[in-house]
Amino acid sequence: MYLLFPGRHQLLTNFQFEYLHSIINNVSKSSDINGQPLKLDATVQAVIFAVTSANHSNTRRNPLPFYLRALAIQEFAREFNVPVYVYGIDDVGNLPNFASYTLKTVKHESEGLFNLSPSNTAVVCSTPVLTMYEKLGFAILPAELSDRKAWTYQHQLPWDLVEKIANDPEWGSKAEIVRDIHVSSRELWEKYRLDHKVRLLFKDTMIGDDGDITTTRDYNTYVRQMDEIAELKYRETASHVRPGRIGDIGCAVGSWIKLACNDERYRESDFYGIEVARHLYDICYQRKHNGEFANPFVFFLQRNAVTGLVFDANSMNTIHTSSLTHEIESYGSRNELLQFIRNRYQELANGGIWINRDVVGPSDKEKIVLMKLTTADGRNDDYDKVHTGRKELRDYLAGLSTYGRFLRFAQDFRKKEGYTLKHKILEREGEYYIQLTLQDACEFMSRKDYIDNWQSEMHETFCFWDFDEWKQHLEQAGFTIAPESKAYTNPWIVENRLRGKLELFEQTENGLWQIEYPVTNMILLGEKR
Structure with missing residues (x-):
């Protein structure tokens, strides 16, 4: 028989290790979620970890990329005396038959090695996801779950520990946290300083659990609109760009960078696109793989420029933002917008420039x-x-x-x-x-x-500050406002x-x-x- 262990697996626990180890070594004494003995072959031939949301990372719900989760699982399973396999299962939204999708993905990714079915597999699961597998006829091994009606647990769940780490900078010295984390996860989290990443993600009030500013945006329409006006944006800003290290924060699908890469003035420059929305970041990455950027020195990062610096301090020659700053005011707060302004000043090298193209409010707003x-x-x-x-x-x-x-x-x-x-x-x-x-x-x-x-x-909200107020806030952060700065009425809109x-x-x-x-x-x- 096989053990299928689906989950996001952001962190592994000592309980999980001991639970799996006991099943592997003594299947005959293991009971399913109904307290019944397993009616399967008494020998575990392999453990299959199905790592869900494998295509997501750098979000509150999925802070770790798939490769780090896979590394931890391989180290976690080193002492098991059976083979362990790890397969990534991409997020596909709220799919009622996600269990079937997972099983088919495992079969496909294993090239037919694992055709998992109720006759040869038991599923280890302690969350409501187990009902999907139960409906397909699989035996369920409940792990931490003690009462499925009340959804209560006999041990801390991995996600409980992630949340505690996110909310406690001193977690490494807290016995009630450390004692439950398996050494494979603890070493990984410490080596890659994942606690710092998670704390930044959890304190971010603008971005949702899955790494998006808003859940009501049609990204197909949004991307088309961004591409349609990219050339206009570039024409308005290109003459102000200073060569060297050029960053585009809120780069959407990379359209501005793509045009800048074709500009001979910046052929020796390095370009850095920063995008927090997962859908858009994925498109940037795909465009890079497609070879759409003439300059090979183009790099994309999924980061939030509000919670901290996205570039090294004093490192950037040009930072470009377009139609972004009003979103910080809209979805975040005034304090976060002011912090965003201060962050950009810190990132610029002496002689560097921040080009901010955005909407603006009228003077005499209260008239x-x-x-x-x-x-x-x-x-x-x-x-x-x-x-x-x-x-x-x-x-x-x-x-x-x-x-x-x-x-x-x-x-x-x-x-x-x-x-x-x-x-x-x-x-x-x-x-x-x-x-x-x-x-x-x-x-x-x-x-x-x-x-x-x-x-x-x-x-x-677009009109919270007029142009003079914008200039004042930048000056308070240390900026000098270039005389070419201007507010204008867009003739096309008129x-x-x-x-x-x-x-x-x-x-x-x-x-x-x-x-x-x-x-x-x-x-x-x-x-x-």
Whole structure:
């Protein structure tokens, strides 16, 4: 018979070792989850570790890469007197038949050596995943599990220990932690300083357990949009890049780096792409393997630039960020944005430059304006209809008029963050206007057409700082603001999204006075001198 041990295996315990060792040496005295003796061959021929989420690493849920987990397992099993095999099982989302997927993957990866079935295999599992294998007819060996109804355990689970390490810098001196960790895992964690990595990941409030900023973003749409505007971004920033060590933080799918690699001015430079979102990082890595970057000195890292430095201090000649800093304010906090700014200053070498291209708020953010919206380009009612599916919501929003879409925006904008968009509907000479602050008007203007990712966009704020406030915060961190820095109104946005749809007015003594569309974007150049 075989023992199949599925799990993420971020850490191995002494209990797991003793439990497997006792089964291997005395199968006949082992009982399944129902207290029944195993009705299988009394000799264990091999132990198969199915390491799930093998394609994930550097996230709270999966901090260790697959190769480190495999190294620990091989060392862990050195004293077993039977062969031990390790196979990586990629994460495929919430799959009801994940057990079947795991079994088929093991068969494929072993080239048919292991065709695991209820007639030849028992599954070692103490989590609710065991029910998937039970439904397939496998005998379950419960390991730490003592009561499956209450899901209580007789020993600490490996993940309990990971969480304790993450929350205790002194874990190495705590007997209640160390005594339960198998020496194979402890040596690995200490050698590679994995406790430092895990603590950084666990204290990160922006990134979810699986390494993403938001769970409501359609990455197919997002990637397409990033590629479509990559050339524009590069044209706006290329003249400010300084050769040497060039970093792109929030590099998405590497499009900016790809264009920079084709620029003769930077052919002797090294490029470093930093991306925290796992989906995007995977695409960067695949593009590199595909040979899409003309410069061979291109390196990608999955790191969070908020929690710490992503480059060595005083090492970078250029750091580029685009459409990133507003996400830190949106999904993180003001303190995290200020820390991000300080981190970039530390990373730059003397004479280095941080190129920050992003959205920006208008000056006079609190000024009250009147916004006139067209009602002729769609429906003006049922703006508050509930949709759970992304595609259904997109199609529904596409049918709303600009006026109707504002009413939906006012309802959804940063609702989960506790924000209330204050506005009034006023009538002037037979026309209807929305009275609100210029800042809130700009928030709507910047987001009203992002219907593919509406749920994600409703978490984001673009206009929290105006250009002068941005400059002040960089200067407080030590930067000198280059004179080429500017805030501007994107003409494409005006012509394609605003004109004919939306007009802004202010109330004067002589009546309503139409005002220009405010700034939408900025190029902010911070130098370290």
